[in-house]
Amino acid sequence: MWIGRIARHLAAFVLTTLIAGLIGATLVRFGPGFEADEQQLDPRLDAQSIQALHDSHSQERNLLSFYAHFLGRMASGDLGFSRSLARPVRELLAERAKVTLRLLATGLAGGWMLGLALAAIAVIFRTPLVEMTTAAASSFFLCVPTAVFALLLFFTNGPVRFAIALLIFPKVFRYARNLLADAYTQPHVLTARARGLSEARVFFWHVVPWTAPQLLALAGVSLGVAFGAAIPIEVLCDFPGIGQLAWKAALARDLPLLVSLTIVVAAATQLTNSASDMAIAVCRRERR
């Protein structure tokens, strides 16, 4: 049963990632500015050089043949060559993934810890003041673009990585608060409290396990949200990560780089979602 489930996830993962790559390539190929290249505006270039630049796109005109060649090369570990940055895509990704991963890891960990801690406080100490303060704090952070917080932290020499946490925390807080409040009304929790168990024991033994599957589902989604926020942060605060690379690739209409990035991003998101799906299944089984 488990092997079948893993095989299904794997097949869905591969298919989704490949189609996502194709969507990325299609968007780039059929974008009205595909043939345009900022270099062509350079007044120092003569007609032949401009024609050569124009011809450099020729291999990418046939989308399907480009994608088939790309996948063939990818199978042997070659992700192509970035035209705009004049470096192998694989090298660029390896170099920049570390920066983005660190940014995301700090942001996600910080956001989740803060969100869960505040949700627990709001549910355990149910006073109007606590509820109002936590709700107001979470709402405020939902109202400001994350990039503005990042800029503020950047220019005050603060921890820019924490800007992502400020985006994740209100989402986690709202969801977790509702879940925890719901869990506290469950019969098994009421029974545990009636039997005189300590608040800490009730919380960690009876409330948290009840909410774990839903929280894991949110964890799967939060990676995509965090990556979406990382793009403007990396661009504005000059973080040499994947988000900034995507921005540069998009501006330079660098098809091989964009397709590789789309595949990497889709694969990472799919992997997280699959991992959270599997964890949810394990949790539900344990609960039964």
Place this chain on the structure above:
Amino acid sequence: MNRARNIAIGILAAVFGLSLLANLFAPAPYAMQFRDFVNAPASHQFWLGTDELGRDRWSRLLYGTRISLLLAPAAALLSTLTAVLIGGVAGYLGGWWDRIVLRVIDIFLSIPWIFLFLIVRALLPLNTSPLASVILTFLMMGLLGWASSARIIRAGAQSLRQSDLVLHARACGVRGGRLLFVHIVPNLKPVVLAQFWISIPTFILGEASLGLIGLGVGEPLPSWGNLLRELANPQAAWSHPWMLAPLIVLVIVMSCFQFLLSQREFAA
């Protein structure tokens, strides 16, 4: 709570009204440059000072608010309609069609929409006109942001398909489009409306984020996104606090939306 809700609605209505009547309240056109007053501080003549090109910030804020506040709901409407069409039909038909649509939704959700948007927006021709950039920015937001709403609407349609109401309709011989558009879609109205309202602040913030990295609405047209670009120089904002006006308006409007949304959630 009702009072707070009325205040939020009142603020939103006032901001909407002011921006719609920008032609009356703005002392100058949004693109007009006062060359003798470049980077002028806030004064009686220029309420929020002028920018580095000598344009009146107050006028630009009014026109920018109009663009952001009119087009975000338009994008939300487009994305919700797309979601109803795709998610509603998938939930209603079920079977293979449902599986395919679910897979497509998964694909769209696996790529952060801002990343997709970045690709599409940056691929526009270099000579895209400002007006075309406004329309394309919000059109693409609407067309790329439907997936999460479609998933929820699909779930709603699926549960309705198995409801007594639809069973009765089927028993009375109602089939096909009539069943979908007369019995299922009208009953999805609360879910659809909720998705529409949720999408508006998302698109407002989306445009602001894109504007901050220079991929939103094209200059000289103002929008909250490109007005916020001035904050990329916080030292200037620190010494000229009136530069924070677009951010303050954005936060106020978003707070009102968030408050009204939480009220809807609470009522539901």
